[in-house]
Amino acid sequence: MKKTVQAEDLYRLVFVSEPQMSPKGDRIIYVRKRSDKKGQCYYSNLQSIYIAAKIDYPFTEAGKHLDLMPRINPNGKQVLFVRVKDDEQELRSISMFGGESRKLADFPRGEIRDMRFSPDGKQIALLFAKLKGDIPVEGDKRKEPVCRDIRRLYYRLDGHGFIDEEPAQLYLLRASGGCPKKISNTAFDITQFAWSPDNMQLAYVSVDHPDPELHMEEEDIFILDPGKEKLTKLNKAPGPVSMLKFSPDGDTLYFFGHFHPNYSWGADNMDLHSLDLKSGEVRNLSAALDRTTDMLTLGDITPSFVTQSPLISNDTIYFTVSSEGANPLFAMDLKSGSLKTVLEGPECIIAYSASADGRQLALHLAQSERPDEIWHLDLAEEEKHLTRVSFNNDKYLEDLNFRPAQRERMQFKDARIDVFLQFPPDFDESKPYPLILNIHGGPRTQYGFTWFHEMQYFAARGYLVAYSNPRGSQGYGKDFADAITGKWGQPAFDDCMAVIDSLCKRSYVDNKRLYVTGGSYGGYLTNWIVSQTTRFRAAVAQRSISDLGTFFGTSDIGWDLVSEFKGTPWEVPENYAKWSPLTYLKQIETPLMLIHSENDLRCPMEQAERLFAPLKYMGRDVRLVRFPESSHGLSRGGRPDRRIKRLELILEWFDQHS
Numbered sequence: 139m140k141k142t143v144q145a146e147d148l149y150r151l152v153f154v155s156e157p158q159m160s161p162k163g164d165r166i167i168y169v170r171k172r173s174d175k176k177g178q179c180y181y182s183n184l185q186s187i188y189i190a191a192k193i194d195y196p197f198t199e200a201g202k203h204l205d206l207m208p209r210i211n212p213n214g215k216q217v218l219f220v221r222v223k224d225d226e227q228e229l230r231s232i233s234m235f236g237g238e239s240r241k242l243a244d245f246p247r248g249e250i251r252d253m254r255f256s257p258d259g260k261q262i263a264l265l266f267a268k269l270k271g272d273i274p275v276e277g278d279k280r281k282e283p284v285c286r287d288i289r290r291l292y293y294r295l296d297g298h299g300f301i302d303e304e305p306a307q308l309y310l311l312r313a314s315g316g317c318p319k320k321i322s323n324t325a326f327d328i329t330q331f332a333w334s335p336d337n338m339q340l341a342y343v344s345v346d347h348p349d350p351e352l353h354m355e356e357e358d359i360f361i362l363d364p365g366k367e368k369l370t371k372l373n374k375a376p377g378p379v380s381m382l383k384f385s386p387d388g389d390t391l392y393f394f395g396h397f398h399p400n401y402s403w404g405a406d407n408m409d410l411h412s413l414d415l416k417s418g419e420v421r422n423l424s425a426a427l428d429r430t431t432d433m434l435t436l437g438d439i440t441p442s443f444v445t446q447s448p449l450i451s452n453d454t455i456y457f458t459v460s461s462e463g464a465n466p467l468f469a470m471d472l473k474s475g476s477l478k479t480v481l482e483g484p485e486c487i488i489a490y491s492a493s494a495d496g497r498q499l500a501l502h503l504a505q506s507e508r509p510d511e512i513w514h515l516d517l518a519e520e521e522k523h524l525t526r527v528s529f530n531n532d533k534y535l536e537d538l539n540f541r542p543a544q545r546e547r548m549q550f551k552d553a554r555i556d557v558f559l560q561f562p563p564d565f566d567e568s569k570p571y572p573l574i575l576n577i578h579g580g581p582r583t584q585y586g587f588t589w590f591h592e593m594q595y596f597a598a599r600g601y602l603v604a605y606s607n608p609r610g611s612q613g614y615g616k617d618f619a620d621a622i623t624g625k626w627g628q629p630a631f632d633d634c635m636a637v638i639d640s641l642c643k644r645s646y647v648d649n650k651r652l653y654v655t656g657g658s659y660g661g662y663l664t665n666w667i668v669s670q671t672t673r674f675r676a677a678v679a680q681r682s683i684s685d686l687g688t689f690f691g692t693s694d695i696g697w698d699l700v701s702e703f704k705g706t707p708w709e710v711p712e713n714y715a716k717w718s719p720l721t722y723l724k725q726i727e728t729p730l731m732l733i734h735s736e737n738d739l740r741c742p743m744e745q746a747e748r749l750f751a752p753l754k755y756m757g758r759d760v761r762l763v764r765f766p767e768s769s770h771g772l773s774r775g776g777r778p779d780r781r782i783k784r785l786e787l788i789l790e791w792f793d794q795h796s
Contacts, residue, residue, distance in 0.1 A: 144595065151591065152171070153170075153510070156168055157490070165186055165189065171204070178779050180204065183205045187512065198219070202223065207250070207252075209262075213259040215235075218230070219239075225279075226278060243317065260313055262312070263310060264309045270304055291697065297739075305325065305328070306328050308322040308328060308362070326345040326347075330342065330445075334388050340361075341359060352697075357377065360372065381448070391415060394409065395411060400700075406620075429461045431459050433465055435464075439509055439589065440589075449492045456492075467487055467490070481524065486503070489501075496517070497517045498514070498515075498518070500512065503526075506543045513527060514526075539563040539564070545558050550636045558586075560603040562602065566646075570647065570648040572600070574602070574654070575604050575652070575653070577656030578611070578657075579657050583611065583612055604641060609622060627663070652674045654668070654677045660680070669722035670722065676791055678787075678788050678791055679732050680784075685748050686718045687715065690706065720749065724756075726749075730759070732760070733746075733787065733788070734762070738770045
């Protein structure tokens, strides 16, 4: 008899990422990560797939370490990667033909954030953030200083902690190893970079502003010639940039971005642009799509916010967007501007890379039907052949009784809303089921075609789960995403209630057993919902926001709310108060569980505490669960036992109030 999804299945699932296609197009190197029950942590190694034979085998040894960031030398003979062991990074190299890996270079203490081979394969450019000299170190461990003298606004980051590193800079290193050479000197982090096709120059992105922390989205592009020690700032309007890529002839630089900095995060599309390096002309190539190139589909085994890099082959540029719950692949003819869909879905392309001729693609693909795997896409033939080439989770699925989520498109008076429905595995339409409304964070992200462990687990316990993309989500155009700017509770609240109204008309939905949960912005909206209606029998607000005014000062990026609410809490206090659930505290009667991580720097612990103590004082049914040592991303990257406990607690609360 097949089993249903359990919370502890997290120990059985395998997580894939970072597929790298070999120059010849015959092999794929990727990262295979697993959770370790004994150590309550994650380990990973590199795997190698021979595409023709579909043979998948360990490329680096499995052990108590994380092997990450594989990069294949254009000569096809060398693979570079980062090994993390005991919280220390090491740059390593291994032959493409196998054998033992070796340490390639010594770096000072710090963090390697990205690395790329030069097109001729002779050099490596690395983005590296060096630990500040005044941070005490004892042996191999960083110590806490006597005190922290904070004089900057941007001094900590959720999931990272205090920013004890210098601004990330570019370093050069011979592919054979040696001593890394620092070649840049910026006052703020370099975030993106790319090699020119002649191996002589590097383009990079950084904020060039005297007060960068208040202008973090006003990014500029620079061209650096290390040999001539020449640096050129390109004439581009300020705005965020998430990718750089040279044209094969080196005359054009392509980038993802927009020119409305310091506007509401995610409300504008990150479009594909071209920048003519001779004339300086900048053109928006993807404006007609009205979709963002950012990878914004959420999941708990699928990584989100993965940096995308387009591919160029035969005057065609290939790129992905976030659209209606999917991440399709498009091809644009650079001469005519014509656009066609290469891979539409329903699925999500999380990451991709190509062979030297651009005809063979390695894909990290997410689907509703199975946990993420690695796929191969052949563009050489007129008919595109998409083939799965990794089978890490097949044995797990063979033992499992589950149903893929299905998408329904609900048309309401004001908007068309996509809703993903997860049914119990042995669903019987003649029976009534309790319903959970699960709300995504962001807020400008999207739920989509991913195999979602959390939704599967809730459904396996007898719940119907609805997770939708109300207005404010990305993937449906700029106006749709911008609809909640300055009014976070609306129209998202109306859309969520309209979804519930529609579902409650169905005979298999138990109208008296409705529940709501969500994390981050979804936690905020959960708090907002229970402050506006008593329709739900119980609620769980995770890593939530209750008071926008205090969030401004306590979050690692709280001051970004200025762009959302058109001023600071002391300039427009009425805007912050109007849209803060705490303002309507007395109206909260729904039994409420607050789940929060004690090291959450994005939505700090005090946001949950500001609700818990007053509600408890008033005698309301409220419960606070604190997870020690955990950050904002607990649900998708936290310690395995804590991720499992979180799932169990949510259903325990809902079951108690059935």
